[in-house]
Amino acid sequence: MNREHxxxxxxxxxxxxxxxDNRLKVLxxxxxxxxxxxxxxxxxxxxxxDEDIDDAALRELSEETGLEGRHLHLEQVRTYATPGRDPxxxxxxxxxxxxxxxxxxxxxxxxxRSAKWANVSRVGSxxxxxxxxxxxxxxxxxxxxxxxxxxxxxxxxxxxVSDLRRVYEVVWGTxxxxxxxxxxxxxxxxxxxxxxxxxNPLIGRPALLYRRGPATALYPPMLRRxxxxxxxxxxx
Numbered sequence: 442m443n444r445e446h447x448x449x450x451x452x453x454x455x456x457x458x459x460x461x462d463n464r465l466k467v468l469x470x471x472x473x474x475x476x477x478x479x480x481x482x483x484x485x486x487x488x489x490x491d492e493d494i495d496d497a498a499l500r501e502l503s504e505e506t507g508l509e510g511r512h513l514h515l516e517q518v519r520t521y522a523t524p525g526r527d528p529x530x531x532x533x534x535x536x537x538x539x540x541x542x543x544x545x546x547x548x549x550x551x552x553x554r555s556a557k558w559a560n561v562s563r564v565g566s567x568x569x570x571x572x573x574x575x576x577x578x579x580x581x582x583x584x585x586x587x588x589x590x591x592x593x594x595x596x597x598x599x600x601x602v603s604d605l606r607r608v609y610e611v612v613w614g615t616x617x618x619x620x621x622x623x624x625x626x627x628x629x630x631x632x633x634x635x636x637x638x639x640x641n642p643l644i645g646r647p648a649l650l651y652r653r654g655p656a657t658a659l660y661p662p663m664l665r666r667x668x669x670x671x672x673x674x675x676x677x
Contacts, residue, residue: 447531448531450487450530450531450532450533451487451494451532451535452485452535453486453498453501453537454484454521454534454535454537454571454574455483455484455485455498455539456518456536456539456574456579457484457505457541458540458578458579458582458595459540459543459544459558459595460595460607460611461543461544461558464560464562464611465560465562465579465611465612466558466559466560467483467559467564468505468506468544468559469481469483469556469559469564469567470482470505470554470555471553471554472552472553472568473552476527476529477568480566481559481564481568482567482568482569483536483567483571483575484505484556485501486501494535498510499515502515505547508541510539513594514538514539514541514591515537515538516537517536517538518536518577518581519535519536519577520535520536521533521535521570521573522534523570527569534574538581541595542594543597544558546558561575562614583612583613586612586665587659587663587664587665589657589658589659590632590653590654590656590657590658590659592605593605593608593633596608596653598652599636599652600651601640601651602622602626602633603648606619606623609622613666625663629656630656631655631656632654632656632659633651633653633654634651634654635650636651636652
């Protein structure tokens, strides 16, 4: 039996999420080359011949943000291989989710015209199938906030319980009762570790500062409310 073998090339695409100005933001680049020249897209690129896929993701993250990915939350979302997703030929991409606190303004890489932080709720259309990749990655992040301690990855090294609660509110698009939230996160073994530092506000008592603890799972989980604004809008 004659069997045809598909010749494909492999890329990595990065969904880099952060919270800036109390909004969930994603890093986008304006493509400087064809295909989709001048359109917004997720950062990424082709893997090198001698490169492991995870190493390629770390390299692209460093090139696009200047950050060392080994110190950030970085994980695979899924593989995208639909025929026709890339007009250059059969291109398979492995998408990654990266999360970091309050990242700085981006600088465009060598093959991009510009770069920006865009509100996840107002991204609009993107090149390739990147809108689908973004939607999947954001939903992964939202789901992981329910069952894991991923929310702390959006926070700096030291943070208050209020800072952490704001992460959930921004990512989920819903309000959370402060007292119930405080009781949940402080009472979950290994979620937070209290530091000796305090934050002195302009008004009120000093706030306790915490750092991320060793726990990775939340049990019982912290489930989203059914009326949370958890969809990605198609608004521009």
